[in-house]
Amino acid sequence: MSLVEVKDLFYEYRERDENGEVDIVTTALEGVSVNVEKGDFIAIIGSNGSGKSTFAKHLNAILKPTGGTVIVRSLDTSLEENTLEIRKTAGMVFQNPDNQIIGSIIEEDVAFGLENLGVPTDEMKKRVKESLKTVGMWEYASGSPNRLSGGQKQRVAIAGIVAMKPEVMILDESTAMLDPRGRKEVLDAVEELNKEEGMTVILITHYMDEAARAHKIFVLHEGQVKMSGTPEEVFKRHKELKEYKLKVPVAAELAVRLREKGIPVREGITNDDELVQEISRIRSEHGTGI
Amino acid sequence: MGLEFRNVNHTYNPGTTVERHALKDISFTLEDGEYLGLIGHTGSGKSTLIQHMNGLLKADSGDILYDGQSIYDKSYSMNQHHFKVGMVFQYPEHQLFETTVLKDVCFGPGNMGLSEDEAVSRAKEALKLVELPEIYWDKSPFILSGGQKRRAAIAGVIAMDPKILIMDEPAAGLDPEGRDSILESISMIRKERGITVVLVSHNMDDVAKYATRVLVLNKGSIYMDGTPKEVFSRTKELYDVGLSAPGITVITERLKSLGIGEEDCMISMDDAADMIAKSLRKG
Numbered sequence: 001m002s003l004v005e006v007k008d009l010f011y012e013y014r015e016r017d018e019n020g021e022v023d024i025v026t027t028a029l030e031g032v033s034v035n036v037e038k039g040d041f042i043a044i045i046g047s048n049g050s051g052k053s054t055f056a057k058h059l060n061a062i063l064k065p066t067g068g069t070v071i072v073r074s075l076d077t078s079l080e081e082n083t084l085e086i087r088k089t090a091g092m093v094f095q096n097p098d099n100q101i102i103g104s105i106i107e108e109d110v111a112f113g114l115e116n117l118g119v120p121t122d123e124m125k126k127r128v129k130e131s132l133k134t135v136g137m138w139e140y141a142s143g144s145p146n147r148l149s150g151g152q153k154q155r156v157a158i159a160g161i162v163a164m165k166p167e168v169m170i171l172d173e174s175t176a177m178l179d180p181r182g183r184k185e186v187l188d189a190v191e192e193l194n195k196e197e198g199m200t201v202i203l204i205t206h207y208m209d210e211a212a213r214a215h216k217i218f219v220l221h222e223g224q225v226k227m228s229g230t231p232e233e234v235f236k237r238h239k240e241l242k243e244y245k246l247k248v249p250v251a252a253e254l255a256v257r258l259r260e261k262g263i264p265v266r267e268g269i270t271n272d273d274e275l276v277q278e279i280s281r282i283r284s285e286h287g288t289g290i
Numbered sequence: 291m292g293l294e295f296r297n298v299n300h301t302y303n304p305g306t307t308v309e310r311h312a313l314k315d316i317s318f319t320l321e322d323g324e325y326l327g328l329i330g331h332t333g334s335g336k337s338t339l340i341q342h343m344n345g346l347l348k349a350d351s352g353d354i355l356y357d358g359q360s361i362y363d364k365s366y367s368m369n370q371h372h373f374k375v376g377m378v379f380q381y382p383e384h385q386l387f388e389t390t391v392l393k394d395v396c397f398g399p400g401n402m403g404l405s406e407d408e409a410v411s412r413a414k415e416a417l418k419l420v421e422l423p424e425i426y427w428d429k430s431p432f433i434l435s436g437g438q439k440r441r442a443a444i445a446g447v448i449a450m451d452p453k454i455l456i457m458d459e460p461a462a463g464l465d466p467e468g469r470d471s472i473l474e475s476i477s478m479i480r481k482e483r484g485i486t487v488v489l490v491s492h493n494m495d496d497v498a499k500y501a502t503r504v505l506v507l508n509k510g511s512i513y514m515d516g517t518p519k520e521v522f523s524r525t526k527e528l529y530d531v532g533l534s535a536p537g538i539t540v541i542t543e544r545l546k547s548l549g550i551g552e553e554d555c556m557i558s559m560d561d562a563a564d565m566i567a568k569s570l571r572k573g
Contacts, residue, residue: 149532179332179532181529182332247466251537253559254562
């Protein structure tokens with residue numbers, strides 16, 4: 001059984017008029033099926049209004065399906081009695097770092113979730129220290145969160161999630177408001193959690209270079225999964241992505257331009273390393289013969 | 291002429307334990323017609339700087355001159371200055387409030403004391419410029435998509451006919467197509483109206499593509515000031531202050547260190563592809 005099993009998920013937003021009658025029905029998700037295995041690093045990309053955030057909100061039972069099922073670690077999200085257990089299993093990091101920090105001291109902020117779960121003090125201290133170390137923020141533990149940069153705040157928010165030892169972490173455009181260094185810090189921390197701790201990661205993003213770091217990408221469009229596969233498989237289909245208002249990473253786009261100019265760059269380039277390697281290979285193989 | 295900063299300083303909460311010197315001795319002139327990309331890490335002073343440009347914040351010391359006259363002069367109308375220097379804040383769509391898109395866009399010009407007819411005609415022109423289709427003009431702004439709401443909010447500022455348009459992360463949270471299309475619209479408006487644009491952004495690719503000049507702030511001081519090529523060629527120094535170079539610059543620098551392509555600092559995809567192809571053909 002997969003860690004997360006989303007089967008034929010439908011979700012309708014219903015707006016009611018002043019008499020409480022259903023006025024407008026908007027279908028945000030239309031038959032989405034996604035399986036996530038333990039230890040996976042999944043990226044979900046899609047245009048504004050494609051249903052990405054609605055999908056994410058189903059994974060920790062903030063929203064409940066109007067059709068189909070969402071099962072997280074064998075727990076059905078539509079059952080009220082499962083909600084607490086599901087939220088312990090699936091931790092969510094949101095977009096705005098300032099809305100997620102509540103403690104006046106960083107270590108207190110990280111401990112907040114643990115206190116709510118009733119974790120004993122000794123265990124709590126241990127977990128706070130471990131999780132702040134994991135995101136590289138331990139040296140700030142006794143300081144105030146107010147003076148941190150956006151990237152540092154997001155890493156503290158991630159530490160708060162990590163401390164609760166969830167099995168899956170969902171990041172809903174968590175780097176959208178950060179400067180370049182902040183984005184890199186957060187992505188590196190997430191990648192390390194996935195590699196070193198085996199944390200399952202679901203990353204929702206508008207940045208194609210971030211999605212390229214995942215093992216598998218799902219493309220949502222108008223509430224449906226239109227593509228899924230490795231970054232290589234997805235970014236190969238660059239024309240189709242454009243129809244879904246998306247792009248490919250810069251390295252992949254440059255590879256396409258070079259192929260158009262008759263340079264034999266292979267298909268399926270997704271990042272800088274691969275492109276630089278490929279161009280070096282071409283030069284050493286072809287010399288002046290292109 | 292343009293907008294000139296002379297040794298501008300600004301300190302938040304002076305004399306308290308949370309005192310912060312946010313702008314340190316800032317001097318530069320924003321020339322008419324420029325497209326200025328303003329970059330810097332979180333907390334570097336970008337927001338404080340742009341709020342000085344339109345007079346929302348006042349300098350503690352130093353002076354700011356618009357077309358040669360101090361904006362702090364008694365004879366200078368600060369009220370008019372707010373209209374001359376239009377500001378589009380982050381996530382401006384959160385400030386939409388009227389019952390229809392057109393009424394919302396009329397709000398600014400209405401405040402300028404224009405007649406209703408004049409306000410409506412300016413609003414319509416602005417909505418055309420931001421390319422928001424006419425079918426939405428009489429609809430509630432709240433039924434628009436994220437990208438369309440953003441366009442409506444920008445139209446509200448354009449309708450006041452600013453000489454300088456400041457935008458704080460106008461493309462934040464938009465998908466790649468929405469991002470490109472809103473930035474293309476802004477570029478087009480700049481050309482059509484001959485206005486000055488200031489773009490605050492964390493996206494180096496966008497700044498490289500659109501700006502004619504780039505100003506880099508670090509901890510409240512000007513760290514670099516130059517053309518996109520001049521600024522982005524100093525990649526290492528940019529990393530030092532929490533920034534980065536455009537994706538295309540990073541790739542071409544790596545290739546150059548391997549002996550592929552000679553030119554310094556590529557910031558355009560087309561130029562980079564040409565250069566690499568040429569270099570490979572030459573062997």
